[in-house]
Amino acid sequence: MPGLDVGVSLFWVLFGLALGQQSIALGLGGPGGPGSGMFPLLAALLIFAGGAGSLVQSLLRHGAPVPGDPVEERFWPEPRSAMRVGLLILVMAAMIFAVPYLGFALSGAIGMPLLLRTIAPHFSWWLAVLVGVIAAACVHLLFAVLLGTPLPRGPLGF
Amino acid sequence: MEGILSGLGGGFAAILNLSTLYYIFIGSLIGTLIGVLPGIGPLAALSLLLPTTVALPPVVSIAMLSAIFYGSMYGGSITSILVNIPGEAASVVTCLDGYAMARQGRAGAALGMAALGSFIAGTFGIVILCFFSPALSTFAIRLGPPEYCGLMVLGLVCTILMIQGSALKGMVMIGLGAAFATLGMDAVTGEFRFTFNTIELTAGVEIVAVVIGLFGVAEILANVEQSEAGIAVKMKIGKLWPTRSDWKASWKPILRGSGLGFAVGLVPGGGPVTASFLSYAAERRMADDPSSFGKGRIEGVAGPEAANNAAVSSGMIPLLSLGIPGNAVTALLMGALIINGVQPGPMLIVEHPDIFWGVIASLYVGNVILLILNLPLVGLWVQLLRVPYSILFPTIVLLAMVGTYSANRNIFDLWVMLSFGVLGWFLRKFGYELAPLVLAFVLSPLLEQSLRQSLVMSPDGAMIFLQRPVAAGLLAACAVILLLVVVRRRAIPLPGEPT
Numbered sequence: 001m002p003g004l005d006v007g008v009s010l011f012w013v014l015f016g017l018a019l020g021q022q023s024i025a026l027g028l029g030g031p032g033g034p035g036s037g038m039f040p041l042l043a044a045l046l047i048f049a050g051g052a053g054s055l056v057q058s059l060l061r062h063g064a065p066v067p068g069d070p071v072e073e074r075f076w077p078e079p080r081s082a083m084r085v086g087l088l089i090l091v092m093a094a095m096i097f098a099v100p101y102l103g104f105a106l107s108g109a110i111g112m113p114l115l116l117r118t119i120a121p122h123f124s125w126w127l128a129v130l131v132g133v134i135a136a137a138c139v140h141l142l143f144a145v146l147l148g149t150p151l152p153r154g155p156l157g158f
Numbered sequence: 159m160e161g162i163l164s165g166l167g168g169g170f171a172a173i174l175n176l177s178t179l180y181y182i183f184i185g186s187l188i189g190t191l192i193g194v195l196p197g198i199g200p201l202a203a204l205s206l207l208l209p210t211t212v213a214l215p216p217v218v219s220i221a222m223l224s225a226i227f228y229g230s231m232y233g234g235s236i237t238s239i240l241v242n243i244p245g246e247a248a249s250v251v252t253c254l255d256g257y258a259m260a261r262q263g264r265a266g267a268a269l270g271m272a273a274l275g276s277f278i279a280g281t282f283g284i285v286i287l288c289f290f291s292p293a294l295s296t297f298a299i300r301l302g303p304p305e306y307c308g309l310m311v312l313g314l315v316c317t318i319l320m321i322q323g324s325a326l327k328g329m330v331m332i333g334l335g336a337a338f339a340t341l342g343m344d345a346v347t348g349e350f351r352f353t354f355n356t357i358e359l360t361a362g363v364e365i366v367a368v369v370i371g372l373f374g375v376a377e378i379l380a381n382v383e384q385s386e387a388g389i390a391v392k393m394k395i396g397k398l399w400p401t402r403s404d405w406k407a408s409w410k411p412i413l414r415g416s417g418l419g420f421a422v423g424l425v426p427g428g429g430p431v432t433a434s435f436l437s438y439a440a441e442r443r444m445a446d447d448p449s450s451f452g453k454g455r456i457e458g459v460a461g462p463e464a465a466n467n468a469a470v471s472s473g474m475i476p477l478l479s480l481g482i483p484g485n486a487v488t489a490l491l492m493g494a495l496i497i498n499g500v501q502p503g504p505m506l507i508v509e510h511p512d513i514f515w516g517v518i519a520s521l522y523v524g525n526v527i528l529l530i531l532n533l534p535l536v537g538l539w540v541q542l543l544r545v546p547y548s549i550l551f552p553t554i555v556l557l558a559m560v561g562t563y564s565a566n567r568n569i570f571d572l573w574v575m576l577s578f579g580v581l582g583w584f585l586r587k588f589g590y591e592l593a594p595l596v597l598a599f600v601l602s603p604l605l606e607q608s609l610r611q612s613l614v615m616s617p618d619g620a621m622i623f624l625q626r627p628v629a630a631g632l633l634a635a636c637a638v639i640l641l642l643v644v645v646r647r648r649a650i651p652l653p654g655e656p657t
Contacts, residue, residue, distance in 0.1 A: 001587070001588070004588070005588055005589075008588050012330050016333070019337060022352065026349065026351060027349075029613075033346075033610060033613060033614045034609070034610045034613050034614075035347065036344040036346075036347045036349040036351055037351075038609075038610075039336070039340055039602070039605075039606040039609065039610075040336075040337060040340045040351060040352070042336070043333045043334075043336035043337040043340065043602075044333065044337065045333070046329050046330070046332055046333030046336065047329075047330050047333035047334060047337065048333075049326075049329060050326045050327065050328075050329030050330035050331075050333060051326075051330055053326040053329070054324065054326045054327060054330070057324075057326065066324060069323050069324045069327070069589045070323050070589040071587070071588055071589040072587045072588075072589075075587060076383070077383050077384060078383065078384065081382075081383040081384070084382045084383065085379055085382060085383055085583075088378070088379060088382055088555075089379070089576070089580060092375075092555060092559075092576055092579075093576060095559065096559065096569070096572040096573060096576060099559075099563070099569060099572065100569055104559070104560055104563070108556045108559075108560075111556070112552050112553075112556060115551070115552035115555055116548060116549070116552050118382075119382050119547070119548045119551055119552065120546070120548030123548060131549055131552075132552070135549075135552065135553045135556060136556060138553075139553070139556050139557055139560050140560075142210075143210075143560045143561075143564055148213070149213075149560075149564040150567065151560065151563065151564070152563075152569075
């Protein structure tokens with residue numbers, strides 16, 4: 001993915017510049033000592049320098065990978081990888097969104113079968129639901145019952 | 159000497175109770191399990207289990223997390239030897255000769271020597287830790303903010319030297335970690351930094367959410383990209399206790415591995431992975447017939463396994479004595495101590511001797527428990543390889559979510575966790591290592607504080623770093639290391655250049 005790698009390096013250069021500009025706006029310091037922006041500016045300089053160096057390195061090599069740099073050859077290793085990763089992120093986001101309304105146990109019991117089917121489509125829905133409910137119950141027992149963590153509760157009271 | 163022994167006695171008194179032993183046992187068990195299962199590294203396991211230790215006393219919390227780390231080192235060798243799949247990165251070299259031994263019907267001897275070598279090296283490392291750490295603490299108490307600043311910069315620079323990939327990308331990761339650490343209210347001026355007018359970001363981002371995202375969620379996202387593949391365990395294990403000739407061949411590599419691993423673990427940025435690779439290279443170089451390595455030499459198992467466990471012990475020295483984590487795992491342990499209200503550093507031994515010596519004593523106990531767990535239960539660990547990942551990963555996702563929430567009881571942390579998970583997964587694809595990011599994230603608040611204190615106490619501004627000999631020496635060391643990085647990278651030719 002040499003083209004994308006160059007794009008990521010360019011992003012760091014721009015991000016470093018933006019962060020640097022915001023850090024200067026925060027104030028670098030005065031007679032009372034260093035200001036709030038001094039340390040973030042140093043961080044911005046590192047990001048900028050590292051990104052610019054990577055960019056120059058990539059351009060000097062005409063996009064050829066740098067030996068020893070473990071950049072993956074293809075962004076998606078398999079045709080279905082994008083769908084699996086996308087669904088996993090989507091289900092996780094939906095679970096996080098649902099937690100305040102349904103509680104952890106119920107969100108987990110609903111989300112787990114979806115995650116299971118995303119990762120292993122060969123699982124039957126019945127088995128996915130069964131495994132999901134058992135796993136959600138075990139996690140709930142560990143945190144809410146054994147460790148006494150007050151987790152958000154859903155309409156069913158757990 | 160007397161002080162060390164009485165301190166250690168106090169440490170044992172603090173941990174030798176049923177409750178602490180139970181948590182060390184659980185930590186050892188979970189660690190070995192994590193080590194056995196390929197795909198979930200010790201960092202992911204530690205970050206996922208970090209929230210469960212929040213409610214525990216500091217000694218118990220660190221003892222359990224250390225046991226997880228040790229356990230993963232022990233457990234990682236099992237899959238390396240039996241199925242040629244390293245359970246974690248430090249066991250990669252164990253595959254070479256361990257698997258070859260297993261194919262020759264000597265899996266038992268390889269597993270036994272890996273466990274015994276790890277135990278001997280772990281114990282060696284802890285004994286040296288007992289003597290070295292208090293001495294370093296006594297020295298470190300005399301250091302001021304400029305010296306601390308120099309030490310922390312040295313720690314971050316060493317990380318660049320040690321990373322496998324691009325040093326420039328390591329630099330970006332350090333900057334990014336430092337930038338994330340500045341989110342929220344500035345503790346000195348009270349100003350809000352990069353909060354984008356959101357209340358949730360005023361307190362910054364939680365370390366638990368960051369590490370669970372970067373190591374737990376990112377690991378799962380990387381794993382689900384590939385179709386599920388089953389693991390077949392076909393090897394017969396055979397006799398576990400090594401023979402007299404195995405011992406004769408292995409005792410020197412174990413001793414060398416222990417020494418080398420201990421030294422590498424001490425260096426900021428070093429760790430078990432580097433230690434095991436260096437030990438393997440050293441054994442191969444010293445062997446009468448280097449070409450036989452990779453074909454079932456027991457020295458190729460004994461040395462690296464000893465080295466990675468010794469590095470775990472010595473990695474605790476900079477953390478406990480200086481309050482500076484040398485690698486991502488010790489950064490997590492530091493996070494656990496801070497969450498428990500304990501600041502690691504030279505004052506730890508003075509202010510909390512029970513915690514300091516308790517942690518060291520718990521390492522002894524953890525090592526013994528791991529030896530007991532590893533050898534007789536190896537058959538059980540092998541059976542665990544048959545747990546389908548399709549069940550394991552969704553359960554880990556749920557565990558990650560509940561764990562992240564329980565640390566701070568804040569739904570916003572779950573979004574932080576997911577965001578860092580996606581970021582970590584994306585960065586890994588482009589060869590960006592995540593350890594420097596975490597290390598910088600943990601060290602930055604202390605580094606910023608030391609930097610500010612140094613500049614405030616200096617009438618000559620930044621010149622204070624050159625006026626104080628220790629600080630100047632540390633910064634000179636940083637410059638030398640950066641030079642080494644440049645020289646090492648220049649050795650890699652551009653296309654068309656002569657090799």
